[in-house]
Amino acid sequence: xxxxxxxxxxxxxxxxxxxxxxxxxxxxxxxxxxxxxxxxxxxxxxxxxxxxxxxxxxxxxxxxxxxxxxxxxxxxxxxxxxxxxxxxxxxxxxxxxxxxxxxxxxxxxxxxxxxxxxxxxxxxxxxxxxxxxxxxxxxxxxxxxxxxxxxxxxxxxxxxxxxxxxxxxxxxxxxxxxxxxxxxxxxxxxxxxxxxxxxxxxxxxxxxxxxxxxxxxxxxxxxxxxxxxxxxxxxxxxxxxxxxxxxxxxxxxxxxxxxxxxx
Numbered sequence: 001x002x003x004x005x006x007x008x009x010x011x012x013x014x015x016x017x018x019x020x021x022x023x024x025x026x027x028x029x030x031x032x033x034x035x036x037x038x039x040x041x042x043x044x045x046x047x048x049x050x051x052x053x054x055x056x057x058x059x060x061x062x063x064x065x066x067x068x069x070x071x072x073x074x075x076x077x078x079x080x081x082x083x084x085x086x087x088x089x090x091x092x093x094x095x096x097x098x099x100x101x102x103x104x105x106x107x108x109x110x111x112x113x114x115x116x117x118x119x120x121x122x123x124x125x126x127x128x129x130x131x132x133x134x135x136x137x138x139x140x141x142x143x144x145x146x147x148x149x150x151x152x153x154x155x156x157x158x159x160x161x162x163x164x165x166x167x168x169x170x171x172x173x174x175x176x177x178x179x180x181x182x183x184x185x186x187x188x189x190x191x192x193x194x195x196x197x198x199x200x201x202x203x204x205x206x207x208x209x210x211x212x213x214x215x216x217x218x219x220x221x222x223x224x225x226x227x228x229x230x231x232x233x234x235x236x237x238x239x240x241x242x243x244x245x246x247x248x249x250x251x252x253x254x255x256x257x258x259x260x261x262x263x
Contacts (some may be wrong), residue, residue: 004058005038006073008065021207031150031165032172033123033188037062039169040122044251050259057095057258062188064124064212066104069094074255077122077130079104079216082209098253101219103211117218121245121251123188126173127195135170135196136177145179146231147189149171151207156231165189183234185202194220196252199239202227220245 009028041061058073060066064081071092079100085107097116100104105115146162148155156162163175165186173192176182182193185205193200202213204227217225221244228234 002052003041003055005041006060006065006068007057008034008063008068030169032167032169033165033186033191034128035169036123036188036192040125040129044125044254045259046256047129048256048259049262050256051262052123053260055258059255064100064187066071066108069105070089072147074258075099076253076255077120077250079121079212080107082211085211092125095255096253098250099219100212101215101217103218116253118249118253120245120247121188121191121216122250123191124195124220124243124245125247125250126192127197130173132177132196132198135173142175142179144181144183144235145175147176147182147184147186148203149185149187149205149208152185153203155206159231160258179230181235181239183228183231187216191216194243197242199207199242201234201237201239203231203234204229 009030041059058070059076060069060073060078061076062078063080066078066080067084067087069075071217074095076095076097077100094113095107096113096115098120099108099115101119105117108115144161146156146159147165150165153164163172165172176189176193177196179193179198182189182198182200183203185203185208190200190202202225213227217223222240225240228237230249
């Protein structure tokens with residue numbers, strides 16, 4: 001039985017308004033950051049020469065998806081969603097191996113969970129698993145790439161340097177890898193850029209609570225990060241200092257026990 005890697009990717013109406021409610025055409029959102037979890041897990045499983053076991057347990061890896069957890073789930077590098085902090089927890093009996101940052105850890109500890117101080121968004125492993133030069137190969141160099149959060153996309157529609165977060169996953173990763181600077185309100189644009197060593201600056205989101213951003217920056221040793229109020233200011237300021245973060249503990253916490261050795 002394959003291990004289910006939980007990630008957020010709902011199907012939404014193709015048509016808007018009343019017509020969208022009547023005509024049952026749907027397509028997946030495919031927000032690139034939310035697709036990273038299964039990709040990273042599959043690479044680590046292959047690199048560690050693991051194969052499927054009989055474990056029915058689910059793994060949550062990458063994203064602000066704590067609210068998607070169920071009893072018995074394994075958590076590795078995910079975070080809480082700032083929009084759901086006051087909701088009744090739908091999860092029980094979680095097996096927490098690592099979390100995105102100290103805010104998520106404290107949130108879970110207050111609910112009685114044992115949470116190790118192992119921090120890091122697994123998106124930070126992208127540049128380690130797929131070298132920047134390989135990902136960027138064939139992509140034209142970009143001085144600046146702007147990637148907004150999915151819900152901020154309308155703010156960047158007229159920018160020639162913008163990449164929609166719903167652009168095909170590898171094209172988005174290639175654009176980031178080919179950039180001199182990445183700015184925007186997409187958390188995983190920042191995470192992936194920094195995994196490649198590309199300077200990045202967060203732009204304050206018009207809709208997303210600050211929780212996930214602060215969780216990430218604190219989890220990478222940068223409590224004094226400074227979001228820019230807009231894209232032009234972010235470009236003017238340039239990137240934040242790169243993370244002060246050791247990938248070793250997050251890699252050591254990867255739940256290999258959900259699989260079994262190939263031999």
